[in-house]
Amino acid sequence: MRRATLVAAVSFGAATLAALGLFVVYIAGGQPQVEGALLFVALAGLGAGLMVWATRLMPGIGQVTQARRHAPPPPEEKEAAAEAMAGGVEEMSRRRLLFRLLLGAAGALGLAAIFPVRSLGRAPGASLFRTEWRAGQRLVDVDGNLVTRDTLDVDSFTTVFPEDAVGSGDSQAVLIRVVSGSLQLPADRLVGAPDGYVAYSKICTHAGCALALYLAEVHQLRCPCHQSTFDVLNGARPVYGPAARALPQLPIQIDPDGTMRALSDFTAPVGPSFWDLPP
Amino acid sequence: MIVRRWVEGVDERLDGSSFISRNLRKVFPDHWAFMLGEIALYSFLLLVLTGTFLSFFYLASHQPVTYAGPYQPLQGQTVSAAYDSVMRLSFEVRAGLVMRQMHHWAALVFMAAIIAHLIRVFFTGAFRKPREISWLIGIGLFLSGIGAGFTGYSLPDDALSGAGLRIAYSIILSIPFVGTWLAYLFFGGEFPGPDILNRLLVLHIFIIPLAIFTLLGAHLAVVWHQTHTQFRAPGRTEDTVTGTPVWPKFALKSIGLAFTTFGVIALLGGLFQVNPIWLYGPFVPYSTASPSQPDYYIGWLEGLLRLWPNWEFHVFGHTIGELLLPGLVVPGLVFTILALWPFLEARLSGDHEWHHFAQHPREAPVRSAFGAAGVAFFVVLVLAGGNDVVAKFLGIEVDSFNTILRLALVLGPILSGLVTYWICRDLRDRPLHPLAAPPSVTFRRNAAGGFDEIETEPPVAGHATEEPDRR
Numbered sequence: 185m186r187r188a189t190l191v192a193a194v195s196f197g198a199a200t201l202a203a204l205g206l207f208v209v210y211i212a213g214g215q216p217q218v219e220g221a222l223l224f225v226a227l228a229g230l231g232a233g234l235m236v237w238a239t240r241l242m243p244g245i246g247q248v249t250q251a252r253r254h255a256p257p258p259p260e261e262k263e264a265a266a267e268a269m270a271g272g273v274e275e276m277s278r279r280r281l282l283f284r285l286l287l288g289a290a291g292a293l294g295l296a297a298i299f300p301v302r303s304l305g306r307a308p309g310a311s312l313f314r315t316e317w318r319a320g321q322r323l324v325d326v327d328g329n330l331v332t333r334d335t336l337d338v339d340s341f342t343t344v345f346p347e348d349a350v351g352s353g354d355s356q357a358v359l360i361r362v363v364s365g366s367l368q369l370p371a372d373r374l375v376g377a378p379d380g381y382v383a384y385s386k387i388c389t390h391a392g393c394a395l396a397l398y399l400a401e402v403h404q405l406r407c408p409c410h411q412s413t414f415d416v417l418n419g420a421r422p423v424y425g426p427a428a429r430a431l432p433q434l435p436i437q438i439d440p441d442g443t444m445r446a447l448s449d450f451t452a453p454v455g456p457s458f459w460d461l462p463p
Numbered sequence: 464m465i466v467r468r469w470v471e472g473v474d475e476r477l478d479g480s481s482f483i484s485r486n487l488r489k490v491f492p493d494h495w496a497f498m499l500g501e502i503a504l505y506s507f508l509l510l511v512l513t514g515t516f517l518s519f520f521y522l523a524s525h526q527p528v529t530y531a532g533p534y535q536p537l538q539g540q541t542v543s544a545a546y547d548s549v550m551r552l553s554f555e556v557r558a559g560l561v562m563r564q565m566h567h568w569a570a571l572v573f574m575a576a577i578i579a580h581l582i583r584v585f586f587t588g589a590f591r592k593p594r595e596i597s598w599l600i601g602i603g604l605f606l607s608g609i610g611a612g613f614t615g616y617s618l619p620d621d622a623l624s625g626a627g628l629r630i631a632y633s634i635i636l637s638i639p640f641v642g643t644w645l646a647y648l649f650f651g652g653e654f655p656g657p658d659i660l661n662r663l664l665v666l667h668i669f670i671i672p673l674a675i676f677t678l679l680g681a682h683l684a685v686v687w688h689q690t691h692t693q694f695r696a697p698g699r700t701e702d703t704v705t706g707t708p709v710w711p712k713f714a715l716k717s718i719g720l721a722f723t724t725f726g727v728i729a730l731l732g733g734l735f736q737v738n739p740i741w742l743y744g745p746f747v748p749y750s751t752a753s754p755s756q757p758d759y760y761i762g763w764l765e766g767l768l769r770l771w772p773n774w775e776f777h778v779f780g781h782t783i784g785e786l787l788l789p790g791l792v793v794p795g796l797v798f799t800i801l802a803l804w805p806f807l808e809a810r811l812s813g814d815h816e817w818h819h820f821a822q823h824p825r826e827a828p829v830r831s832a833f834g835a836a837g838v839a840f841f842v843v844l845v846l847a848g849g850n851d852v853v854a855k856f857l858g859i860e861v862d863s864f865n866t867i868l869r870l871a872l873v874l875g876p877i878l879s880g881l882v883t884y885w886i887c888r889d890l891r892d893r894p895l896h897p898l899a900a901p902p903s904v905t906f907r908r909n910a911a912g913g914f915d916e917i918e919t920e921p922p923v924a925g926h927a928t929e930e931p932d933r934r
Binding site for chain 2: 210213214216217218219220221223224225226227228229230231232233234235236237238239242245247248249250251252255256301302304305306307308311312326343345351352353354356386390391392393394395396397407408409410411412422424425426427428429455456457458459460461462463
C-alpha cells in the first residue's frame with residue numbers, strides 16, 4: 185500500500201514537471217522529439233498514477249456481483265412492441281387515399297433531392313476516349329522543352345506531353361528509344377514508331393498509376409503500384425502482373441529538323457478499363 | 464458538498480428510482496482483453512483533439528503555389544496550396560509536427576485496437592445472442608475507420624496519397640453501368656478532379672467523424688444496457704455479472720488507461736516519423752513514388768489488387784475491368800460474411816439461446832478455425848500490399864515472392880484453420896487445462912488430533928466445472 189502510494193505520487197509529480205517542461209520547450213521555439221517525450225511523461229504519468237490508485241489503493245471496493253436480465257423478454261412483451269409499431273402504420277394506412285398521396289409526395293421529394301447530385305461533376309461524355317494529343321502537336325518534356333531526335337540515348341526514356349498541355353493527366357506519354365529495327369509491331373503501328381523511337385501512354389491500364397519504372401535490359405515498363413509489366417518492343421503488351429490491356433501507342437513522326445510530332449491521338453483509350461470501353 | 468447537491472438535483476429530475484446511483488454502481492467485469500475497445504475509443508478522442516488543431520491550418524486547394532518554406536530541397540518547386548499548408552503545419556507551426564504525427568499514429572492505433580477488439584470478440588463468441596447489434600455496429604465502425612483513414616491520408620496531396628486516389632478513382636471507374644458517372648461525380652471530373660480535396664476534407668472532418676460518433680454512442684449505449692459478457696469462473700452464473708463498480712474504481716482505471724493511451728501515442732508522434740510528405744514530394748499525375756504502400760488497414764485491400772490475376776471480362780460490347788472483383792466484390796464479400804457471422808453461426812449451430820458467458824476459443828473449434836483462417840488471409844494480404852518492400856527485405860524477386868504469396872493466400876487460411884481446429888479439439892477434450900497447476904495435497908487436523916491428507920482438485924478448465932447454463 186505504501187509503495188503504491190509512492191508510485192502514484194511519483195507519477196503525478198513527474199506528470200506535473202513534464203507538463204511544465206512543455207511550456208519551456210514551446211516558448212523556446214519547440215522541438216518535436218522533446219515535445220513528444222514530455223507529452224508522454226505528462227500523459228502516461230497521469231494515466232499510470234490513476235491506474236495504480238484505482239487498482240492498489242481502493243481495497244474497500246472489491247468484486248461486486250449484480251443481477252442482469254438473463255433471458256429474452258416474454259413473448260407478450262415482444263408482441264406488444266410489434267403491435268404498437270404496426271398499429272401506428274395501420275392507423276395511417278386506413279386512410280388509403282391520404283396514405284398513398286403521402287407516399288407519392290415523399291417519393292417525389294426523394295427523387296427531386298437526387299438532382300443536385302448531378303451538379304457534383306462534369307458529364308463524362310467522350311472525355312475518357314480522347315486526350316489532348318492531336319495530329320501535328322509537337323512533343324515536349326515536363327518543363328515544356330521541345331523533345332528532338334537527340335534528346336534520348338538508346339535504351340533511355342522520358343515523359344512527354346503535347347506542347348499545348350504540359351502536365352496533363354490523361355495525355356502523359358512515355359517516349360522510349362530502342363535500337364532501331366528491334367520493335368516488333370504490326371506494319372501500321374510501326375509507321376508511328378520511326379528510328380527506334382516509340383511512345384506509349386504513361387498511364388497503367390490496370391489502376392491508372394504513372395508507369396515510373398523502365399527496365400532497360402529487358403525493355404519493360406513496370407508500374408510501381410501493382411507491378412504490372414509491359415513489353416515495350418512488342419506493342420507494350422502486358423507480360424506480368426494484374427494489367428490485362430496493352431498500353432495505347434502514341435504514333436509519332438520525326439521532322440527533318442529533328443523535332444517530333446504526334447500523328448494522331450493514342451491508338452486506344454488510355455488508362456484503366458471502364459464499362460463503355462469496347463472490347 | 465456542492466457536488467452532492469448537484470447530483471441529487473439531477474437525479475430527481477431524471478428518474479425517481481435513482482438513475483444516477485444505479486449507473487454509478489453498475490459493475491464491469493475485469494479482464495485485460497476488455498480494454499481493447501477502450502483503447503479504440505480513446506484513440507478516437509485523441510484523433511478528434513489533434514485533428515481539430517490540424518484543420519485550423521489545412522487548406523483544401525489544388526491551387527498551384529511556389530514552395531518558399533524552410534525545407535530546402537523543395538524550395539522553388541510548384542506545389543498545391545494543400546501540400547503547402549501541410550508543409551507549413553509541419554515545419555513552421557510550433558507543435559504542428561507533433562500534432563500531425565500524433566494524429567497519424569492515433570489513426571494507426573485506432574484501427575489496430577478495432578481489429579484486435581474484433582478478433583477478441585470473435586474468438587470468445589461475445590457476439591452471440593443478444594449482442595448481434597453491437598457486432599453490426601462494430602463492423603460499421605471498422606468500415607468508417609477505413610474510410611476516415613483513407614480520406615485523411617489523401618488530404619496532404621503528396622505523391623503517395625495521389626497514387627492512392629488514382630487507384631480509388633480507377634476502382635470506381637470499373638463499376639458496371641454507372642462507374643464512369645460515379646467517378647466523375649465524386650472527383651468533379653476526369654482524374655485528378657478539380658474538387659476532390661475539398662470533398663475529401665468534408666468527408667474526413669465532418670461526415671465520417673459524425674458517423675463514428677453516432678456509431679460509437681450506439682455501441683456504448685448497447686453495451687451499457689446489455690451488460691458485458693464475462694468468462695466462466697466459480698460462483699459466476701449466466702444471470703449475474705461480477706466486476707468492479709463504475710464509480711470510482713472502474714472509472715479511474717479507465718481514465719488512467721485513456722491518459723496512458725494518449726501518452727504512448729504522443730511518444731510515437733514525437734519520436735517516430737510517420738507519413739513524411741516532404742520525402743514523397745508533391746503529387747503530380749505523371750509520376751508515382753516507388754515503392755508505394757498504403758497504411759496497413761488499407762494494405763490488405765492493396766494486396767488483393769497486387770495478387771489478383773489479370774482477368775478482364777467483356778459482356779455485350781462492354782468491359783468489366785480487372786479491378787472490379789479484387790477492388791470491390793471480394794472486399795464486399797469479406798465484410799458481408801464478417802457482418803453476418805453471428806447469424807450464420809446461429810443458423811449453422813442451431814444455437815439461438817442467449818449467452819452472457821464469453822467462451823474460450825477451444826470451446827468452439829469450428830468458429831476458432833474460421834477465425835484463424837480469416838486472420839491468416841488478412842496477414843498474407845497485408846504482406847502482399849507491400850510485396851515489393853518485403854521482397855527486397857528478403858532479398859528475392861518480387862515475381863517469385865508473388866507466387867509464394869498466392870500459394871500462401873490459398874493454403875495459409877486452410878492450414879491455419881485445420882491446425883487451430885485440431886488444437887482446439889485437443890484442448891477441449893483434455894480434462895486439464897494445459898497450464899493448470901498439478902493436484903496438490905493439503906493437511907487437515909482431524910478430531911483425533913492427527914492429520915488427514917486431502918488431495919485438492921486442480922483448477923479445471925473453466926468450461927468443464929461450471930454448472931450447466933440455466934436456460
